[in-house]
Amino acid sequence: MTDDKTPVPPPAGEPGLVLDVRDAVKHYAVRRTTLRGPRRTVHAVDGVSVRLGSGRTLGIVGESGCGKSTLGRLITGLEKPTSGTITVGAEGIPIAAAHGTGTVQAVFQDPASALDPRMTVRESIGEALGRAGKDERERRTGEALAAVGLTPEFGARYPHQLSGGQQQRVCIARAIVDRPDLILLDEAVSSLDASLQAQVLDLLQRLQRDTGTAYVFISHDLRAVRQVSHSVAVMYLGQVVEQAPAEEFDRGLLHPYSVALRSTEPRILDEGTDHVERIVLTGEPPSAVAPPAGCRFAPRCPIVDDHCRSVAPVLTEATSGHLVRCHKPGELTLSGVVRVDPGTPAEV
Numbered sequence: 001m002t003d004d005k006t007p008v009p010p011p012a013g014e015p016g017l018v019l020d021v022r023d024a025v026k027h028y029a030v031r032r033t034t035l036r037g038p039r040r041t042v043h044a045v046d047g048v049s050v051r052l053g054s055g056r057t058l059g060i061v062g063e064s065g066c067g068k069s070t071l072g073r074l075i076t077g078l079e080k081p082t083s084g085t086i087t088v089g090a091e092g093i094p095i096a097a098a099h100g101t102g103t104v105q106a107v108f109q110d111p112a113s114a115l116d117p118r119m120t121v122r123e124s125i126g127e128a129l130g131r132a133g134k135d136e137r138e139r140r141t142g143e144a145l146a147a148v149g150l151t152p153e154f155g156a157r158y159p160h161q162l163s164g165g166q167q168q169r170v171c172i173a174r175a176i177v178d179r180p181d182l183i184l185l186d187e188a189v190s191s192l193d194a195s196l197q198a199q200v201l202d203l204l205q206r207l208q209r210d211t212g213t214a215y216v217f218i219s220h221d222l223r224a225v226r227q228v229s230h231s232v233a234v235m236y237l238g239q240v241v242e243q244a245p246a247e248e249f250d251r252g253l254l255h256p257y258s259v260a261l262r263s264t265e266p267r268i269l270d271e272g273t274d275h276v277e278r279i280v281l282t283g284e285p286p287s288a289v290a291p292p293a294g295c296r297f298a299p300r301c302p303i304v305d306d307h308c309r310s311v312a313p314v315l316t317e318a319t320s321g322h323l324v325r326c327h328k329p330g331e332l333t334l335s336g337v338v339r340v341d342p343g344t345p346a347e348v
């Protein structure tokens, strides 16, 4: 018999496994609103389990505040989980032990603040190589610059002499130079204009094919996530509500929140239609300080019922590789829905 509180040890020696997140929780204690008020806790990440293999990309989407970046900080070891385990590599090394070894790298949204303004591009990239000798450092820095499409002359420049797109390429070069197993990309292309975004996404895909590096790709932009990801996890209020192979995001979504998210995405009209079906979610997202007792999406769900309001659904495998956390999976579809309000029956 195993005690429920004892973390299950990760399977040792699973080939190709790069990341294994088990039941990760991150709660933040926040200020009381009044001196005698109750203690408050933000449930930023509330029981997330994801796994990722070599050469694969896991996309994470969801609206602002749903816990994407917090999960990213746990995955890279920048923060410790309140509970749960995060291990990297086939041997299941705890991220706390791997932190700082170069196994996991990260690229964030704002390249200007990620680069030291007093360091040249060559110095910034070379710094990631730790104790490498001068010649090796030169060679590998040059290779990393070439891999992101920058000529060797860029090595002597300072961040302020680069465009935003070039700065982000330098951040990517720095992330890849020491051949990490995993790169976290948190809104890494969000500040770039559309054509640069496309270039950087292409670049990331090419690098992955060449090196087999795994990516966790976080964005609120479902289209960008679908383009680069093999599997996509949709987060809502600190939890994964649906996870599916990327191709199932074109049809086949099962959670009402994912369907709504997908419906707001700009897309080309299907032949023979002259309008886009869109589900407008009304109502504020509930607070991460006091998540609802039943399903966390219930207050905004177009097909909610009493059972949903009182019993929290668990993440269940609907079909192979497709997980959903909903009592009525697949009941809300886009067909025929133009606008629905919570509580009113959806016109499906």
Ligand SMILES: Nc1ncnc2c1ncn2[C@@H]1O[C@H](COP(=O)(O)OP(=O)(O)OP(=O)(O)O)[C@@H](O)[C@H]1O
Pocket (backbone or CB within 6 Å): 028, 029, 030, 042, 043, 044, 062, 063, 064, 065, 066, 067, 068, 069, 070, 071, 220, 288
């Ligand atoms: N250090 C912190 N202290 C207290 N609360 C925090 C902290 N970091 C994040 N939070 C809260 O945790 C929740 C999740 O935040 P997080 O930044 O992970 O969301 P996100 O999905 O990355 O949002 P965005 O799309 O805006 O980047 C939010 O309610 C946020 O206010």
Ligand SMILES: [Mg+2]
Pocket (backbone or CB within 6 Å): 068, 069, 070
């Ligand atoms: Mg974020």
